[in-house]
Amino acid sequence: MLTTLRTHQRKLFLIITVVVIVAFAWLYDPGNMKQFQSSGLVQIYGKTYTQTDIDREVKNFTLARALGQFELLSELGGLSQNEQRAVEDFIFNLLVLQHQAGLLGVEPTPEQIAERIQSLPVFQTDGKFDYQKYARFVQEQLGPRGFTEIQLETVVRDSLRLEKIKSFISAPATVGAAEVDEALRIFQKVDVQVIRFPAIANEASAAIAQEEITEFFNRNKMTSPETRVVKFVEFSLPADAANQTDSGKKVEAMQHLADTAAAFAEKAIGGFDTAAQQAGLTVQTSAAFDKMGRAKEGVAITELPEIAPQAFLLSEKTPVSDVVQAGDKFFVLKLETITPERALTVDEVRPIAEARLKLIKAERLAAENGQKAVAQLREAIAAGKPLPEAALALGLKVDTLTGLEPQKLLEQNIPYEAVKLTLLLQPAQLTNYIPTADGGVALYLQSRAPTDAAAADQASQRVSVENDLLEGKRKLLFLSWLDDAREAAKITPLGRTR
Structure with missing residues (x-):
């Protein structure tokens, strides 16, 4: 079945002549990649995972979000409000899940994976699998980000592993009538x-x-965070292109704008101000800002939180950035000053x-x-x-x-x-x-007040509450199992201190 999907995809590639790079903003987060690149090696179940291994799992995390696999993300900790914590928990829990699936013998079959791919809403039209949508997703959203069909299948395989393990682990969960009676108080x-x-x-x-x-x-040891100041040039769409309702024409305008920004970035390596002057571009200087893009004064840049992660990748050796996209705008940055983190007096x-x-x-x-x-x-x-x-x-x-x-x-x-x-x-x-x-x-x-609703309503409420309680118990059983499995995995960072 997977071979069939790829065959149809290749035929459609012959028809699609223009590669449209319209990426989800959340499909790729270079900030997370940077954070993991500084993490070093990690040992799990006695096996050492290299940076390449970790990078592969980061791709699985971003692709799971793109595919709407929110149960997989939620159960493995990937929906934490702290983005770095979400990525780290998801990756480590996913590696544990993959290992345990092999031990428990709950690996999904290729047929099950293909069937699940066809059922994903992102690939359906009118409730049926749409090969064209599948092909466009692979070409437009996976390829430009370094993803392949293999990663897509891996994410689906992991989702099926999770379902099978949860079903196995949570089977003993039951809910008694007394528990339901207590819970029904919420309706009284x-x-x-x-x-x-x-x-x-x-x-x-x-x-x-x-x-x-x-x-x-003495107890809090507060610090002033590292801040940076950058020079930047901004590339924005003309008003007529920005308000364009034809998505194809707008994408074409965006691509042209990106190419213009990329050409400037190449020239800026040899001299940022000179390249800007030759191109007739205005050079602006930002206020000092931290890694989160927070700045108290200076030039107001609405997109500062989005470009700050790239600014913190710059150094004296590589002071000029690649093209940074923020919404419908593109920026090229040049590092001006770095104010190191210091302890407050x-x-x-x-x-x-x-x-x-x-x-x-x-x-x-x-x-x-x-x-x-x-x-x-x-x-x-x-x-x-x-x-x-x-x-x-x-x-x-x-x-x-x-x-x-x-x-x-x-x-x-x-x-x-x-x-x-x-x-x-x-x-x-x-x-x-x-x-x-x-x-x-x-x-x-x-x-x-007593529960005096109509019998039908009361029965419906009871079933709903019972289902909620049962789902809660199942979730607790799974989380308890996952905690034990992580403990057994002996996850040990190597070559770094926390």
Whole structure:
């Protein structure tokens, strides 16, 4: 079946005469490649993986995103908000998964891989496999990035491995009726009274002593990050091309612009300013910026976060960059200055330390006062006094909310931690003090309504909750297995320190 796909693809290549390089912005991230290039060797299951091996797995990560294999990415840690952590977790977990699949004998067959490729939404038209879409994807999005069909098949193979292992590992998971009954509380409407505690301003805390600032300074070791300044020239589409609705014409204009930028980059190696002057281009100088593209002042460059990774690859030996694309623009950069990372002095840290320490003291004082007030409210309630009356005596405000499902409480400026507690409270119980962004709250449960929805709705809710609980247990079983498998893999970085 895989041979059949390639045969059709080669026939279509004879028809497609113009190679359109329209890459997904997330298909290739040179910043991640750079970070892994400095990582050295890694040993897993006693086998040493070289930089070439790691680079191959980085390609699998980016291609998995392009193919929409989000279950594979999610289960192996590839959707972390920290991009570097996401890539690293995904690669190491993937190598463990591949090794364990062989041990467990759950390798997918070529027929299964071909069938899954044909079912991917990116290759379908009207619910059917479209060879032309497959061919275009390989030619336009894989080839220009150094990918091949082999990598595509590898990603699909890994997705199938994951499904087979998850099915095997999570088979023992079950959900009991009592668990479902407890979980169904999320649908039971509640009547609650919300006690709101005002925030305590930072100024209310005591002045910060020099000893505290010194301790903060010694404990945190804060630094000013390395920053760079670059000269740059910008290549933008003319207004008529930028607003072009014909995608083909816009791609053609983009390609011409990229070629122009590439020609300038070649000449700029011999003299950046001279090449710009000869080409009639304006040379601009950026503000100092860090690796994340953050700059406080200077020339405003909207695309700075996108070009910063390339700027940090430049050096005195190679001060001029290749063409850097950011949206519909292209840039060529020249390194001007490097300001190394340095440790902040005590005087530089002082305002940061004072602000943080005052905030910590204010939060601690608010929590102490809040817990004392909650204890007094509990005593008053036990003595038979209504909560609103007891709260008023302490100068606190009470809001009464009736007939709301717990999740609806989130819309009433009640923190998630407090809402979760309503599922555990019994009527006439009061939570502890819970801090919020604008002070704090405590919740008093007046009553919880019984599950009295229509039988059909109730049955539907029960099935839904049971399925969610079962899926959660399966996920926990898989993650527990993966943790054990990673421990057994003995992942050891070589030739570097963390």
